[in-house]
Amino acid sequence: MTLGTRVTVVTTLLVASVLAGSGIAALKVRRANLEADLDREAHEIATALRAGIEPLDRSTAEETLVQRARAARQHDELFALEVLSVGDEKRTDDDAWRLLMRAADIQDAPVGRVFDSASGARSYAMAVPLFDAAALELPPRHPGRHPIAIMGMRRDAGYIDAEVAASARRIFPLFLVVVIGVAVGVRIAIQQIVVRALRRLLEGIDAVGTGDLSRVILAERDDEIGTIAGRFNAMTGSLREAREEGERAADARLGLEARLRQSEKLATIGQMAAEIAHELGTPLNVIGGRARAMAKRAEKVASSSLAPDAAEVAREVTKNAVIIGDEVARITKIIRQVLDFSRPRGPTVTRVRLAAVVAEALEFLRETIRRQGIAVDLRTSPAPPEVPGDPDQIQQVCLNLFMNAIHAMPHGGRLQVATERVVRRKGGLDLAPPAEYVVLTIADGGPGIPLTDREKIFEPFFTTKDEGQGTGLGLAVSHGIVKDHDGWIEVDSPATGGAVFRVFLPCAVGASGSEDSGEGSSAERSPAPAPAPAAAAALAQPQSIGKD
Numbered sequence: 001m002t003l004g005t006r007v008t009v010v011t012t013l014l015v016a017s018v019l020a021g022s023g024i025a026a027l028k029v030r031r032a033n034l035e036a037d038l039d040r041e042a043h044e045i046a047t048a049l050r051a052g053i054e055p056l057d058r059s060t061a062e063e064t065l066v067q068r069a070r071a072a073r074q075h076d077e078l079f080a081l082e083v084l085s086v087g088d089e090k091r092t093d094d095d096a097w098r099l100l101m102r103a104a105d106i107q108d109a110p111v112g113r114v115f116d117s118a119s120g121a122r123s124y125a126m127a128v129p130l131f132d133a134a135a136l137e138l139p140p141r142h143p144g145r146h147p148i149a150i151m152g153m154r155r156d157a158g159y160i161d162a163e164v165a166a167s168a169r170r171i172f173p174l175f176l177v178v179v180i181g182v183a184v185g186v187r188i189a190i191q192q193i194v195v196r197a198l199r200r201l202l203e204g205i206d207a208v209g210t211g212d213l214s215r216v217i218l219a220e221r222d223d224e225i226g227t228i229a230g231r232f233n234a235m236t237g238s239l240r241e242a243r244e245e246g247e248r249a250a251d252a253r254l255g256l257e258a259r260l261r262q263s264e265k266l267a268t269i270g271q272m273a274a275e276i277a278h279e280l281g282t283p284l285n286v287i288g289g290r291a292r293a294m295a296k297r298a299e300k301v302a303s304s305s306l307a308p309d310a311a312e313v314a315r316e317v318t319k320n321a322v323i324i325g326d327e328v329a330r331i332t333k334i335i336r337q338v339l340d341f342s343r344p345r346g347p348t349v350t351r352v353r354l355a356a357v358v359a360e361a362l363e364f365l366r367e368t369i370r371r372q373g374i375a376v377d378l379r380t381s382p383a384p385p386e387v388p389g390d391p392d393q394i395q396q397v398c399l400n401l402f403m404n405a406i407h408a409m410p411h412g413g414r415l416q417v418a419t420e421r422v423v424r425r426k427g428g429l430d431l432a433p434p435a436e437y438v439v440l441t442i443a444d445g446g447p448g449i450p451l452t453d454r455e456k457i458f459e460p461f462f463t464t465k466d467e468g469q470g471t472g473l474g475l476a477v478s479h480g481i482v483k484d485h486d487g488w489i490e491v492d493s494p495a496t497g498g499a500v501f502r503v504f505l506p507c508a509v510g511a512s513g514s515e516d517s518g519e520g521s522s523a524e525r526s527p528a529p530a531p532a533p534a535a536a537a538a539l540a541q542p543q544s545i546g547k548d
């Protein structure tokens, strides 16, 4: 039952019972008044009767009374008269009359009341004591004063019932009109004042449930509902502020992270500037030398002008031109890579072939690796699955981890790199089913990481390197990137030495690889997609990248 119906029913029942109670009381009063009127009238008639007959002579009493009773009958008076007793002789056996007679004798005055009869009709009866001259001389209630006769007056009282019933009939329609009016009025009032307001409150609450915090409801009311609405508005206001604050904080954090990543990139570029200059030097020397040689040769041809040499010179010139072309291509490539890496780019999400990105990063650092005498052992499963993500950011993670490994082995060593597919459960999600991840393992032969530092290395600006060598941002940035990709980084420093970093990234849905556990055991499954040129080079010469 709705609130409106409930309140209407309860109020209507209350009003109906109060009205019914007062109606019944009014009818009772009406009946009592009618009976009192009848009693008064009876007394007046009794007084007139006594005045007409008293004093009564004992010898003629009977005759007088019988005549008077007959006269009343003949004149159809309101009260019928009958002789109840004359002298000591009782003329009636009726208990009601006897009762009234005794009472009138004792009271020394007319006594009347309404009687119910067995037939259901009600009648009024009065016993009127009559005295002789001697008795009338005595003061009222004198012990010697006794009536010599008692006259009965009787009248049908059914008209009182009829009057009361008529009154009830007049009241009832009024009662109905009032009760229905109250019910309709209460219903409309509840609807207008309470139900509509509650409905708007509910709409507001539902809106908050669906995340809409923009509503302000019923702010204009100054009753309890207005108070609730005011509190509700204040609550949504606080939620709105908290949400905006959260969004601002998230924006600020994203902006900071982006700037952090960019500054880390720039720091890496700074470190690599020397390498680039060095790398550009050699091809430029070669270009210079060959150009000089070509110039000399051309001079010679010009001075001797011997025809047989002309073909030889042409071959020489062609060869040198090819070499110049190759070296220039190499310079262009290096410059393009540097530019590619340093250019800030918005995030893009594609399916990234991790193995290809790893091979590219290694290719990028090839010269440094070679100079430091580091041997690279690269192991990729034949059909490595793809990961959803930003290839640029994933490459940045690879570069950071490779740079750290290279820094850890200033005097050379072995760098082991592997990508494989595993089924794992993410830490903190103990109840979730295990999912497929691609794990990139980078193990170096450096001094490893002491246990006390292992907590701190992912904090921004934590570095153990000298000024200019490290910024302390590489791992912090890498951790942020990997987290954005729904993955995580594990770090280990085995007793055998060195540091092992494992980067877990979730496999793309419907990823191409289909090994059971990523053990690289699927050589005979579907053929691996063609590796990128750099990756192909790395695969072909796993041990010797650094010595190239």
Ligand SMILES: Nc1ncnc2c1ncn2[C@@H]1O[C@H](COP(=O)(O)OP(=O)(O)O)[C@@H](O)[C@H]1O
Binding pocket: 400, 404, 405, 408, 444, 446, 447, 448, 449, 457, 462, 463, 464, 465, 469, 470, 471, 472, 473, 474, 475, 476, 498, 499
């Ligand atoms: N492969 C590693 N071997 C030993 N220590 C490492 C290795 N990788 C990282 N670390 C430690 O973690 C610290 C933080 O690394 P990183 O955040 O990349 O900053 P940076 O390289 O600029 O110092 C390094 O200073 C170093 O102490």
Ligand SMILES: [Mg+2]
Binding pocket: 400, 403, 404, 470, 472, 473, 474, 475
């Ligand atoms: Mg670093």
